[in-house]
Amino acid sequence: MSSPTANWSYPTAIRFGAGRIKELPQACAAAGIERPLLVTDRGLAALPITAATLDILEAAGLGRAMFSQVDPNPTDVNLAAGVDAFRAGGHDGVIAFGGGSGLDLGKLVAFQAGQTRPVWDFEDIGDWWTRADASAIAPNIAVPTTAGTGSEVGRAGVVTNSQSHVKKVIFHPKILPSVVICDPELTVGMPKPITAGTGLDAFAHCLEAYCSPFYHPMSQGIALEGMRLVKEYLPRAYADGSDIEARAHMMSAAAMGAVAFQKGLGGIHALSHPVGAVYNTHHGTTNAVVMPAVLRFNREAVEDRLAAAAAYLGVGSSFDAFYDLALRLRAEMGIPEKLRDLGVGTDRIDELAAMAIVDPTAGGNPVELTLDAAKALFHEVI
Numbered sequence: 008m009s010s011p012t013a014n015w016s017y018p019t020a021i022r023f024g025a026g027r028i029k030e031l032p033q034a035c036a037a038a039g040i041e042r043p044l045l046v047t048d049r050g051l052a053a054l055p056i057t058a059a060t061l062d063i064l065e066a067a068g069l070g071r072a073m074f075s076q077v078d079p080n081p082t083d084v085n086l087a088a089g090v091d092a093f094r095a096g097g098h099d100g101v102i103a104f105g106g107g108s109g110l111d112l113g114k115l116v117a118f119q120a121g122q123t124r125p126v127w128d129f130e131d132i133g134d135w136w137t138r139a140d141a142s143a144i145a146p147n148i149a150v151p152t153t154a155g156t157g158s159e160v161g162r163a164g165v166v167t168n169s170q171s172h173v174k175k176v177i178f179h180p181k182i183l184p185s186v187v188i189c190d191p192e193l194t195v196g197m198p199k200p201i202t203a204g205t206g207l208d209a210f211a212h213c214l215e216a217y218c219s220p221f222y223h224p225m226s227q228g229i230a231l232e233g234m235r236l237v238k239e240y241l242p243r244a245y246a247d248g249s250d251i252e253a254r255a256h257m258m259s260a261a262a263m264g265a266v267a268f269q270k271g272l273g274g275i276h277a278l279s280h281p282v283g284a285v286y287n288t289h290h291g292t293t294n295a296v297v298m299p300a301v302l303r304f305n306r307e308a309v310e311d312r313l314a315a316a317a318a319y320l321g322v323g324s325s326f327d328a329f330y331d332l333a334l335r336l337r338a339e340m341g342i343p344e345k346l347r348d349l350g351v352g353t354d355r356i357d358e359l360a361a362m363a364i365v366d367p368t369a370g371g372n373p374v375e376l377t378l379d380a381a382k383a384l385f386h387e388v389i
Contacts, residue, residue: 018160018266021187023258025251028060028150028190031102032067038146038185040100043069044093046113047104048077051152056193060104060150072096074116077105080283080290081112082169086126089116093145101147103184106205107156107290110149111164114182117147118164131163131178131367139179149184152193154244154257155205155291157212157265159187167284174284176367189262191254199245200292203340206241206257208291210234210336211275211298212264217316218309219271219371226270231319233263238320238332242339271371274301278384281362288349295342296349297388301372302330304384308373346389356385 020037022030035043043064051057052075061071074092077085093101093116103113119126121143128138149159158164163178197205213233216226236256243253278301279293302309310326317329343349360381363369369376 018262019183019185019187021160021189021262023189025190025192025255027188028193029063031060031063031148031150031188032069034148034186034188035067035069035100035102038100038148040146040148041069042096042098043072043100043102043148044096044098044116045073045102045104046077046089046116047073047075047109048079048106049075051075051105051109054196056152056196057104072098077108077112079108080167080174080287081108081165082167083126084169085112086115086119086166090120093117093120098145100145102150103147104150104152106151106153106201107158110151110156110158111166114147114149114158114184115164115166115177117145118177118179118182120145126166126177127168127175129177129179131176136179141179141181144179144181146185147182149187150193151187151189151258151261153197153201153205154194154254154261155208157209157261157263159184159189160262160265172284173362174280174366189258191251191258194254194258195249195251197248199248200341202245202248203342204289204291204295205261206237206244206291207295207298207336207340207342209257209261209264210237210241211291211294212268212272213237213260214298215273215275215371216264216267216270218305218312218373219273220373221271221371223270226267229263230267230270231316233260233267234316235320236260236263238336241336245340272368273372274304274369274376274384276368277363277366277372277376278381278388280366280368281359282346282351284362285355285359286349286351288346288351292342293346293349295337295340296344296346297384298333298337299330300384300387302333304380305373351389353386353389356382356389359385
């Protein structure tokens with residue numbers, strides 16, 4: 008066997024711990040930001056945690072500028088509006104604040120505000136990222152308020168084309184936040200369904216990274232421990248939203264999942280992305296719904312690996328033991344059985360399947376995701 012070869016990249020400076028949102032002014036100074044624009048979603052904009060964060064910025068002489076025209080699945084329309092707000096306000100950096108939607112769009116506003124080419128020119132294909140003017144990319148700071156996507160430690164952002172309804176991954180190394188503040192106190196107010204969906208999103212990231220056929224042993228180890236943290240602490244966070252210990256460990260699991268999926272994602276995300284783009288469903292909840300069917304589809308290729316994971320997680324020593332754990336977590340979190348419960352119909356399966364097999368994550372599935380296989384899976388999960 009020849010010696011393996013791979014390209015790896017690991018995250019940035021992270022200030023982790025309860026109450027550390029108070030260090031946001033110091034984080035701005037470290038990133039060289041003097042006129043930040045806080046980017047968040049509409050739902051968070053009016054909440055007390057957002058007002059308190061703006062108060063911290065204002066008290067430090069950093070203003071309280073905010074952009075919140077961000078949809079649950081951010082679009083190019085949202086991005087254009089955010090870039091306009093950034094330029095009009097004379098801002099020199101972004102604070103990406105919220106769940107995956109606010110984090111992704113905030114990072115992309117900082118990236119795109121200085122570019123002259125359309126954002127689609129920087130899709131995560133080959134070396135397209137080199138087309139960007141790296142010197143014009145503004146710094147960003149990420150402040151997650153959920154524990155799921157792990158976008159705070161990612162070098163990419165997902166944006167939906169409002170015309171084609173296709174999700175695109177935009178990549179550049181300088182999209183990676185300069186500083187991350189992970190304060191579990193910011194996640195205490197998450198409603199149970201969001202705690203469940205985001206937590207199982209983190210689990211799906213770790214699971215698919217662990218099963219990916221690509222070579223990345225560091226990510227594989229991180230993925231395994233990330234799954235353990237979700238198994239141990241998501242039920243606690245779901246049962247008692249004020250459990251700071253559980254909330255903290257879930258924030259770790261979310262970041263670990265995003266670091267781990269440098270190794271690859273797979274069929275769960277390949278199915279979930281088009282559903283989210285077309286039906287605007289919650290991404291993590293959609294992942295959780297389709298997870299069992301994809302596990303069954305991949306069984307032959309991942310059986311031994313997931314048996315080892317089951318042993319590490321203390322639930323048995325077989326694929327079936329791991330599969331049963333996934334089912335239990337879904338049931339405990341109140342996840343719907345089928346996508347029809349999220350408003351997804353069978354009338355667009357051909358379209359969804361065609362989108363799934365060209366999704367960037369499809370290539371990381373341990374079993375080839377053909378068009379016929381994708382159609383069969385969509386029939387099964389809907």
